[in-house]
Amino acid sequence: MKKIINQVEAVVDEALTGLVRTFPQYLIRIPQSRVLARAYPKPEGRVGLVSGGGSGHEPAHGGYVGYGMLDAAVAGEVFTSPTPDQIVEGIKAADRGAGVLLVVKNYTGDIMNFDIARELAESAGITCAQVVVNDDVAVEDSLFTTGRRGIAGTIFVHKIAGALAEQGASLKEVQAVAEEVIAHVRSMGFALTSCTVPAAGQPTFALADDELEMGIGIHGEPGIARQPMLSARQLADALLKRIAADLGLHAGQHVAALINGLGASPLLELSILAGEVAHWLDQAGVVLDVMWTGEFMTSLEMAGASVTLLPLDDRRRALLLAACDTPALRQGLRHD
Amino acid sequence: MTNREFASLWLCFKRSVADSREYLNALDAAIGDADHGTNLQRGLDKVAAERAAWGELTLDASCQRIAMTLLSTVGGASGALWGSGLLKSAAVLPNALWCDEATVAAAIGRFVGSVAERGKAVIGDKTMLDVFLPALHELEAGLARGQPFSQVVRQIAADAGNWARDTAALQAKRGRAAYLGPRSVGHIDPGAWSSALWWRCLADSAGGGS
Known part of the structure; x- marks a missing residue:
């Protein structure tokens, strides 16, 4: 293992x-904690947004603390959910008297620790x-199992719910828009290499060249299938076919796309994937309104990427x- | 069980997890994220470091301390399950330096109930409950038959490794391993394995006392 x-x-x-x-x-760090909060908190009476999870997904989630997105982010150990006491600190830091929305990714440990924290708060x-x-x-959605994982689509939830909270909407309204995004957003990813958890010291799995x-x-948890390497075009097709089928995507729909590098794939390659995703959507008659390409939700130094689609209404x-x-996302006003 | 035996149970568990850390991490690497041993060890090291504080505490208070320490240092599902489960156990343990064996069984029963509820898991889901549920069942049945506590827990300790190994045949329904679907079959659940270590420590710590 070679790491800085x-x-x-x-770590x-x-x-x-x-x-x-x-x-x-x-950013400020709440003393004696692993909570990052806004250096300039939003005004009193606005809904606070807290997210968090294991570390190793940088810039998630601390990179999204700031105007228009999160109010606090709670960092756990690498790939390990933060503990309830830390999450409570995050909730306190985000509380401006109008309630706090917790954005949690669907992992057993995260759900349990956020549940306990919510009860305490x-x-x-x-x-x-x-x-x-x-x-x-990629994961089967079933009531009898843990259900689907939360991955890069979380960034769209932070962005859209955060924007509404900034406008002064109520906790109910902010929660509703977050749930609306969750109901529509779909992602899927692939890995070209494993990653090395620092405490483990060796790659979590091995992939041939x-x-x-x-x-x-x-x-770094294994995926659903191991298969021969594909071209960028084939990768875009494999991911989008599955996402589109799940969404019931149809011609004329407007979407946002997120092309997310997992940590070790250069922007050069991510840009090629972005081009292929755009081309695929063009062919399907789907209108690509917004596309973000870069590293938003990584998996340490894993090579590979995920693609997220979110159908849009006005x-x-x-x-x-x-x-x-x-820190991780800065966007000016768009002048239509 | 005395508070000293209770303390030695946790020090034994700390040593066992430290000795098995790489193995637990390797089991987790196969179906999860390779950190089960590391995470448990971090919490149990903290528990051991605080030992001076809870060595002379009553059973309810020391159980509560251990619960809060694990809850705030382990993280992930393990920290939440062990921590919140032990908080429930602490509620039935007495404000005393000693309790009878029926109370130990009741405390473990509360722990198992809490883990099942918080984890929404049942037997066969390839989780720590695949060791804790049969173990609790054997404990209650043995005590109901009038067998000595030490004999019952020694038998459970002997069986626990097999129960943990048997999880290899199961497809995970809960926890991160569930995402693998059928590919989770063939690997032992790391949480079941660490649970078997705990039962061995219970047998070592309290198994000779009665």
Whole structure:
């Protein structure tokens, strides 16, 4: 294992220190915690947004703390849900007296720890609501299992719910728009290499030079199938076929797309994938209103990418294009 | 069970998990994210470091301390399940330095109930319950038959490894391994394995006392 670290045990702590030093105009760290909060909190009476999860997905979630997106982000150990006491600190930091929305990705550990935290925060008098993102179409959606994972589609939830909260909407309204995004957003990814969890010291799995893992999650957990390597065009087709079928996507629909690198795939390759996704959607008669390409929700140094589609209506489009100013996502006002 | 036996149970569990850390991580790498041993060890190291504080505490208080420590240091599903489960156990343990064996069984029963409820899991889902449920059943049945506690837990400790190994045949329904679907078959569940370690420590710590 070769990593730019000091001690394995200090990885998360030291990364948070570095982030706050890099972005003092955006972020503060709540003392004695792993919570990043806005350096300039939103006004009283606005709904707060808290997200969090294991570390190793940078810039998620601390990179999205700022105007128009999150109010606080809680970092767990690498690929491990944060603990309830830390989440409660995040909720307190985000509370501006109008309630706090928790955006949780659908993983057993995250759900349990956020549940416990919510119970604690509510007993301390902070009104909370929670939404669970489950956008990964690679995983079968079944009531009898854990259900689908939450992956990069979470970024669209942060953006759209965060924009509405910034406008002064109520907790119910912010929760409703987050749930609306979750109901529509779909993603799927693939890995070309594994990643190495610092504490484990070796790659989580092995892939041959000519193999890829389809339907990968964001924790190095195995995907749904191992198969021979594909071209960028074939990859876009494989992912979009599955996403489109799940969405019932049809010609004339407007969508936003997120092309998300998993940590080690260069922007050059992600751009090729973006071009293929756009081309595929053009061929299908789907209108691509917005596309973001880059690293939004990574899996340490995994090579590979995920593609997310979100069908848009006028309101979702306006909220997606609303201004935001965070370390990882800065967007000016769009002048139509 | 005395508070000293309770303390030695957790110190034993800390040593067992430390000794098995790489194995637990390797089991987790096959069907999860390779950190089950690391996460449990982080929490149990903290528990051991705080040992001086809870060594002379009553059973309910020391169980509560351990619960809060695991809840705030382990993270993931394991931290939530062990932590919130032990909080339920602490509620039935007495404000005393000793309790009878029926109370130990009741405390474990509360723990198992909490894990099942919080994890929404049942037997056969390839989780820690695939060790804890049959173990609890054996404990209750053995005590009902009038067998000595030490004998019952020693038998459970002997069986627990097999129950954990038997999870290899199961397809995961809960937790991160569930995403693998049929590909989760053929691998032992790491949470079941660490649970078997806990039962061995219970047998070592309390198994000789009665």
